[in-house]
Amino acid sequence: MGLKSFCLKKSLWVFHLAGASCNNCDIEILDVLTPRYDVERFGIKLVGSPRHADVILVSGSINQRDKPRLLEVYNQASKPVYVVAFGACGITGGIFAEGNTFAGPVDQIIPVDAYIPGCPPKPEAMISGLSKLMQTI
Amino acid sequence: MANKRIIPVGPYHPLQEEPELFKLYCEGETVKDIKWETGYNHRGIEKLSESKTFEQVFFLVERICGICSTSHPFAYANCMEEIAQVEPPNRAKYIRSIVGELERLHSHFLWVGLAGHFLGYNTVWMWAWKYREPVLDLFEIISGNRNSYAMFKIGGVRRDISTDQIKLARKIMNELKKKNDLLTGAVMDDPVIHARTKGVGILTKQDVMDYAAVGPTARASGWEIDVRRDDPYAAYDMVDWKVITAPQGDVFAKAQVRLLENYESIKIIEQCLDGLEKEPEGDIEVQVKEIPEGMGTGRAEAPRGEVFHFVKTDGSNSPVRHKIRAPSYVNIATFKKSCVGQTISDATISLAAVDPCYCCTERMAFAYDWHTGKKIYDGNQLVELSKQKTQQIRNNA
Numbered sequence: 001m002g003l004k005s006f007c008l009k010k011s012l013w014v015f016h017l018a019g020a021s022c023n024n025c026d027i028e029i030l031d032v033l034t035p036r037y038d039v040e041r042f043g044i045k046l047v048g049s050p051r052h053a054d055v056i057l058v059s060g061s062i063n064q065r066d067k068p069r070l071l072e073v074y075n076q077a078s079k080p081v082y083v084v085a086f087g088a089c090g091i092t093g094g095i096f097a098e099g100n101t102f103a104g105p106v107d108q109i110i111p112v113d114a115y116i117p118g119c120p121p122k123p124e125a126m127i128s129g130l131s132k133l134m135q136t137i
Numbered sequence: 138m139a140n141k142r143i144i145p146v147g148p149y150h151p152l153q154e155e156p157e158l159f160k161l162y163c164e165g166e167t168v169k170d171i172k173w174e175t176g177y178n179h180r181g182i183e184k185l186s187e188s189k190t191f192e193q194v195f196f197l198v199e200r201i202c203g204i205c206s207t208s209h210p211f212a213y214a215n216c217m218e219e220i221a222q223v224e225p226p227n228r229a230k231y232i233r234s235i236v237g238e239l240e241r242l243h244s245h246f247l248w249v250g251l252a253g254h255f256l257g258y259n260t261v262w263m264w265a266w267k268y269r270e271p272v273l274d275l276f277e278i279i280s281g282n283r284n285s286y287a288m289f290k291i292g293g294v295r296r297d298i299s300t301d302q303i304k305l306a307r308k309i310m311n312e313l314k315k316k317n318d319l320l321t322g323a324v325m326d327d328p329v330i331h332a333r334t335k336g337v338g339i340l341t342k343q344d345v346m347d348y349a350a351v352g353p354t355a356r357a358s359g360w361e362i363d364v365r366r367d368d369p370y371a372a373y374d375m376v377d378w379k380v381i382t383a384p385q386g387d388v389f390a391k392a393q394v395r396l397l398e399n400y401e402s403i404k405i406i407e408q409c410l411d412g413l414e415k416e417p418e419g420d421i422e423v424q425v426k427e428i429p430e431g432m433g434t435g436r437a438e439a440p441r442g443e444v445f446h447f448v449k450t451d452g453s454n455s456p457v458r459h460k461i462r463a464p465s466y467v468n469i470a471t472f473k474k475s476c477v478g479q480t481i482s483d484a485t486i487s488l489a490a491v492d493p494c495y496c497c498t499e500r501m502a503f504a505y506d507w508h509t510g511k512k513i514y515d516g517n518q519l520v521e522l523s524k525q526k527t528q529q530i531r532n533n534a
Contacts, residue, residue, distance in 0.1 A: 034262070035267045066177055099180045
């Protein structure tokens, strides 16, 4: 285990990037911070800047306008950074994949390390997904 | 401009969950002007809707906005029922109203929590979101999902609410009433919240009328509008409730309106549960075989205000044109009134006060060629095109 992985093992700081989402995934992400689920007990915390983040959590489909910005956020993040595609739209584009502004699912734009399926994924699914990601580090 | 500084909020800002860009033009601490840019969230839903069948459109419009995921299907169902000339049975009407009001409850709790978060008062956030959980549990029991409920169909609802679920819903509503008491007390009597929200982001009655604001934003400025009362649909004319207003128009008034609306929602749900017990079980839909050619409009009161849907059909199995207007589209424009003249630190709560929802609001700003990337129309040309079409229709009529 390298030093970088060792540092990441215990507490993941998450930067949340909402693409062209319907807000459902976004409120469920906030929901896991609140008392019932409380992921902060695992050291998981939302941060305001990609430069501070260990994980970029991308929810929602990515449209033409989001695509260059998603790439920019990914390039800004200090490496190693793990990318999680969150929800049906993040993984495949979901119901919006046929839309005229759709620019491809997240894994065709930046490398993705974990997928959390659901529309929206339940908070339990998110905790499970992140804990599996932590085990692979 | 010499001393004007631009402070960008967005596109990916920790303040807002969704991508959008506000430019605050500031002189010192004071916000002098504000501009906003969207388009980060445009998914082309109106166009997508034309490729779906009438029943599939429900699942699409539900995903316009995750928080208003009943209001859009509600308006769309009202619209399609106007075209098909059907009236859902009473049991379906009650179930629709229950789901609609549960959504209002969870949305208002969510807003109170977020408002607390924006003020740096995370206790309110944690409390409000903790109290919101039982509502989501009830949704999960009734519909199978915490958000995006898929309860609606043309002529009725997809799932019945059983007697056991009615009992459980009553229990949850009773507990929620007490929790809302606690939260209302905590927000209304708190000196910090008073200091931060009273007299901040004021919209006068004239302002909200000028900007055609809807929902709690308009009601908190003393303008008494509510689609549920003005154009009753589902079970809202069968139950007793009142429209909550407040005259001040500041952020505090908006919080007050939303917290008191929670009580009205609980009242409506309890009366609908009473009504549900009187209706025969299982009578939840009327069969609709085909949708005739025609045009229809549907309205519904979302937690943020009026949702408007227009559908044109040609006798086939999918819409020819589907036009959607979400409440945030008009509410967000009021930022120009509420933010200008405030300090930067008050701008955030003024922005949050209308409960903005950008995913509802996205509109196409220009059309471009997919292959060459060349712009075909810009925003002004599109507006011009739209004006010409209206003129044509007028001339033909």
